[in-house]
Amino acid sequence: MQNVSPKKKTSSPPRQGFGLLYNPFEEFKTFQVTKTEIPLDRIVQSTEQVMDQIRLGYEKLLEEEAKELVWMVQYNTIIKAYEVAEKYIREIDYSAEDIEDFCFALENTHRIPYLIPGPAGIYISALCNYAKEEELVLKLSELKTEINLIGFRLPKGKRLKVEGDTGDFTGIGLEGGELEVEGNAKNWTGAGMRSGRILVKKNIGLHTGEWMMGGEIYVGGRVRGLGNIVEGKVYERDKLVYPGKARYPNLYY
C-alpha cells in the first residue's frame, strides 16, 4: 500500500544523538548567494567608504581635542581643533552630499558616538572650507542639537547655506565667504570676522560681531545685542544698526 502522503526523501544519513533524524535545513546546505551587483551598490559602497573616513576624522578630533568629552571654547582651542580637523580632511575625497550625510549621521546613527557641538561645528566648517564645491547646503533643521562654530573661517568664493538654527560662534573668523542661516543664530555670531557676509533670516543673540574687523552681518529678525565691533556693518531688518546711532554693546533694545 502506498502512503497517501509520502514523506520527502532526504539525502542525509540519520544523525545520531539528536531528536530529529535530519537537518531541517539540509537542502540549503550548499546554498551560496551569488550577489548581482547593480550600479547603485557601487555608489552606496563608495559613499559608505567616504563616510567611514569622515567619521574616523571626527573621532580622531574628539580623541585629540575633546579628551573626557569636555571642550572649552577658547581662541587657541578653536585654532588647534581646526588644525587637527584640516589634517584629516585634506586626505579625504568627498563631496557636498557627504557633508550633508555626515550632519544627518551626527544624530541619527550609532556609529558616531558623541555629538559635541563645538568640535562638530569646527569639523563641519573645515569640511565646508575644503569642499570642492563653491556652494554648499547644510540641512541642520532635523538636528535636536544646535551646532556651534558653523562657518568658521569660510573663505572667499564659498557660499554656505544652513537650513535650520545654528548655535554660538556662527561665522566667526569669516574670511570672505557668504554664510546664510535660514533660522536663528545664537551669541557671538560673526565674532572676529574679517570680511564676507553673514545673513541670519530670523533672530540673532548677544555679542553679535564682537571684535569683527570687516564684512557685513544682515539680520532678518531682531538683534538681541551687539558686541564690541571694530570694523564692519550690521543690519537689522534692512536698517543699519552699526555703525550708526550710538548703541551700547549688549544693551538689550
Place this chain on the structure above:
Amino acid sequence: MDIYQFISDHLYFNRPDIEIKGEPYNSAILMSLLTGLIKGKELIIGEPGLGKTTSAEFVCSLIYQFPLGVIWGSEVSGHPEQTEEKIIGRPDLGKLNRGEEDVVWTNFSQLPVKIVDEINRLPETKQSMILDGVDRGNWEYLNEMIINDEYCLFATANYQDGGTNTIIAPLVDRFDVIVESRYPGANLSFLIGKAQGKDKILRHRKFEKDLYRILKSKIAYEKKIPKLEEVCNAFGEYIDKTLGVKPLRREDRDQIRMEMDEIEMDLDASAFVRMFLAELSFCDRYGQKRIVENCEEGCHYTGYLCHQIKNCASNRLPTSIKQFAKGLAWFFGDSEIDIEHVKAVMPFTLSHRIQWKDEVLTQKERAKRDDPFQIFLAKEAVKTVSQRYREQSDHLKDALGLGSRIYQGESLEPLDGDHPIYIEIKKDIRHRRIR
C-alpha cells in the same frame, strides 16, 4: 494532458479561471485531476447545479477507468438520516441468520474513487463516521476492516442554506484542496443545455454489470481488486477506441506517482513555503498561534499574516502543498517544483484551513473579486507573502543555508531578519545546540 483537454472540450464546459506559467486553466478540472492522480482529497463547492458532482465523476471515470454507472452506485449522499450501514457496510443478514458474523461492504468503501455528495448536509455527529476512512483509507465495521491501497475522495458542498451544517474542523483539515465549480457564463451554460447525453459516453452497461457482480461477490476484498482492474482495463480500452482518449490503468497511475515522487522542490519553492508556514503559525508572545489566544496589542509582527488569522496551520497543509505542487510540476513536465507551482496550488490548499479574524473579513468582504471569499482571501495572502519573499529571498536562503551549517556543528551565528521565519530558524538552531 489529454484527459484534461478531453474533459474541458467535451464534458465539463467552463471558462479558465487561473493562469499558471502563462497558460489558462480551469481550476476545478485541474485540481480534480491532480486529486485523482495523487490520491488526494478535494472539496468542491459551488451553487447547486453547477457541475460539482459531475466534474468529479468525469475525472474519476477517466483517471480510474470506472464507467459512470458504477461511480454513481458508489456515491454517498449527505443527508441527516444517513447511516454507517449505507456509507461503510452492513451485517450480512443471510450469514447472521446462520449465526455467523460477516460484513457486506458498500461500494463506496470498496472503490478507489469516493464521492460524497453534499457533505455538509451530513450532521456534524455523522461526519465523524467518515473521518478515519477519509484520512487513512481504513473502513471498519463490526470487527472487520478493509484498507484501500489506492483511493481518492471528492466531496461536494453547497453554500450555506437552511439544510446545511458546518463541516467539522478535523474533517475540513483533511481535505487537501478546495475548489469552486463556477458558473460557466451565459453562453456556455446555454450550450450545456443543448448538449444532452454527455453522461452516456462514459457508460457501458456490460462492464458496469461485471463490476457490480465483482463488488457484490463474497470473495475477500484483496482478491476483488485485481478482478475489478481487469474489467476496468477493458472499459479503458473501449473508451480509448470510441472516444480517442486513453484513461489511466493502474500501472500508469503507479508510474505517474513514482515520477512525481522523484520531483523535488527547488530552493526558492522550499524557502517560500517555509516563509508562508512561519506566518501562519508564528506568535512572538505565546510561542505559536492558538485559536484561543489573541494577538498582543502593539506586537512587532502586526504586518504579517499571523496577526490576521485566528488558528495555526496544521501539519497537513505543507503535505498538501507539496503533493499538489509535485502533481502540477509533473503535469507541466518540469523536473523540479518551482515557486510558480507552489503559488498556483497554495490558495486552494489553504483557503479552507485558515480562519481569518472578524476584522479582516469585515474589511475585505466588499472587495471586488472573482473567487469565493475564502479562496479570494487565500490568493491575496499568497500574493502578499510572495511580495515579501521577492524582497528577501536571498537573505532568507542565506539564513537557511547558515542554519544548515550551524545544525551540522559549525560555530556560526544565525542571520537576523524582520520576519517570523528568522525567529523560527533560531528556535530550531537553539534546540539543536541545547541537545
